[in-house]
Amino acid sequence: MQKKGGSTWARRALLLGIFWAVEHLPLPGASLPQRLPRATGNGTQCVISPSSEFPEGFFTKQERMDGGIIIYFLIILYMFLAVSVVCDEYFLPSLEIISESLGLSQDVAGATFMAAGSSAPELVTAFLGVFITKGDIGISTILGSAIYNLLGICAACGLLSNVVSTLSCWPLFRDCAAYAISVAAIFGIIFDNQVYWYEGTLLLLIYGLYVLVLCFDNKINQYIVKKCSSCCTCLAKAMEERTEQQPLMGWEEEGQPFSRRQSRTDSGIFHEDSGYSQLSISLHGLSQGSEDPPSVFSMPEADVKRIFWVLSLPIITLLFLTTPDCRRKFWRNYFMITFLMSALWISAFTYILVWMVTITGETLEIPDTVMGLTLLAAGTSIPDTVASVLVARKGQGDMAMSNIVGSNVFDMLCLGVPWFIKTVFINPLTPVEVNSRGLTYITISLNISIIFLFLAIHFNGWKLDRKLGVVCLVLYLGLAILSVLYELGIIGNNKIDPNSNEHKWQK
Template sequence: MLLIGYCLVLLACFYLLAVVCEEFFVESLDVIIDRLKLSPDVAGATFMAVGSSAPELFTSLIAVLRPGGHADVGAGAIVGSAIFNILVIIGGSALFKRAVLTWQPVVRDSLFHFLSIVLLLFSFWDGVVQWYEVLSFLTLYGVYIFAVTRWKRWFPYKQSEDPLDVVDAQVQKNFLARSSRLVLSYIIPDVKKDKTKYLYTFFMAIMAIAGLSYALVESAIGIGEVLQISPAIIALTVLAAGTSIPDLLSSIIVAKKGRGDMAVSNAIGSNIFDILFGLGVPWAVVLLASGGVPIQVSTENLLSSIFLLFATVVSVFFVLFLRNWTLGKRAGWILIGLYVLYLGYTVSLVV
């Protein structure tokens, strides 16, 4: 009975997180971007990255701040989400429409994704996260933002679509979604109706996301205790997929419209943000609060997934290179199949 309760809480949190992020948090970020007059590239790599990856970021933050040493839950959610993004989001998008990708941004994002995974491997190798490792995460993310702003000058290419349009790729609202939005609007102001309250909406949405992320982490730990398995396994599979569903739906919608570049960039860009910022910031907060005491991370169930992520990223890049940067249905089915195998492997760790 307790297990059913934890599962219901988990499902409710996934749904409410998607509604809060899409209907309130991202909308407030859109207003902030307009007020700051940011270029689409910079906005996409910063504010919109925060908007699409807020669940992973706050799950990581709550997990690492929670007493009892559960930093592996946040790390597991981010590593699992990265694998989901590469295999399921890119693969799922390819199933709906064949895409010819622009190689310049794919090379840029793949390069930084590769470097971020290498940093992650070095940080997790000894199970201890040091201050200089955290600094390297945040520094590399700063370099990535700089590269995003300059890449088109260094390697000119035609960009036919605005990265910010991804926030407009919304799923048709059903009765439950409309009802949830109506109820939440009594707590969080709707900037579509009153843009002057965008800062209040921004902070209230953050509070809601933080609260829901806390419930997610507690539910994952609870499920792990009931089933007597590591919460990191739950994070690598259930939490990772649940927090990435909104990205999957928006990527499929833009892929159907023939914007394959956007779907791939959304998947890889989210991974770069999740690893470098989503882990770097929570770790930095903990290190500052503890006076620089290294963070202990149980990597028993994480290292193999990181190696698999590394191999997957390299393989996908070379497949795209050899196929002249095209992505079709066959590649999509292969990627989906690889994710099913990954789930089977992860489950086998606890059987």
């Protein structure tokens, strides 16, 4: 009873702490736009430190240098675990029921609901950026996050998955084309350093058109394959695979639906994977006639997994008290609440993670530009990374790739919505001032990433495996290094005059 009481007080304290953080602290993306200096006209503008938008933390800088930084590293690792648990136990199951209810295929579900849910932090912070910080989007945020989403997450899916997933040509072509159009639109919109109301509206229309294409995905796919299959063998093959695809249930043997072992988590953190190699969406055993999964409080048998289970128990309890488990019959009809609550918790955990990463980078004296292009880019994309890796480990390659590219397309909506609100409702007819420094470099890098990703998958036999993961990782590191060199003024026309924590860019 004493142990139970202690656990109750611990989870209450954690719940109150996170709720306080969500209510009173600025989210990370609100500070991201101001992490880089702006070059406006012939003038210069000083950098605002990334940590200036965050609380000071538990220790002073000297205390962190004396060993307190270890606490921050532990919190970062714990937030990784928290995001993994909420994605695997609540976010993905709710997504799968939504897909079942709407009859969506893997790739469409990944490009829409999965991309929207895992990109919730970007959307929330973009809104706060309009109403609170009123900052613009810098090259570090755009370039770092976009390239990481395309190449970094793809590398993680290939390297961290034991399952070789077969990819379809049409979904990847569709999403890459949509993203290329979005990048071109961004190029045209911020070319003159100003965003007008009709330009924000244009981004919303582009995303709306993308969703419309997804709504008629099957018909459009059939038409394009019929017209182009004679000159493109991969499209013909994709059509055959798509015709035979079961969008929601996998089949272990002919006429027999497979039955996944209902483990504590499907990501393999606590229990072994069920051993299948190819499948469609599993629904976590969520068919109407299935039994409820085991309790989230049931302890696994293996010793190592027990350690992870004990460490994650506060997270498990917190989610159990605040989010309905739609895998259970009683809560199945509340799957939209599960989806929204899990997206909220993903945003909260991501905030804490990026906060800790920012303070850690400042303590280790990592330049702000390097932080924006590497650690912060990866930190803000952790939900996309975790969700994509989890579905890739289940053999759902199309869903993983559609989430990778679709989340970037969704980020265009994250830019369009606050720009539209600011130019139409807050300051009508007044353009938003943005920073277009390095715009050409951004566009070239993103287009290289899109084209390379598509060609790499094509020459790899339309397989998501470790070979593709290694190639994407090498290219990502190469582009990240070039981006850092550009930001630091080593290459290109941008020069930096370092002055303690403040830098001035000279144009």
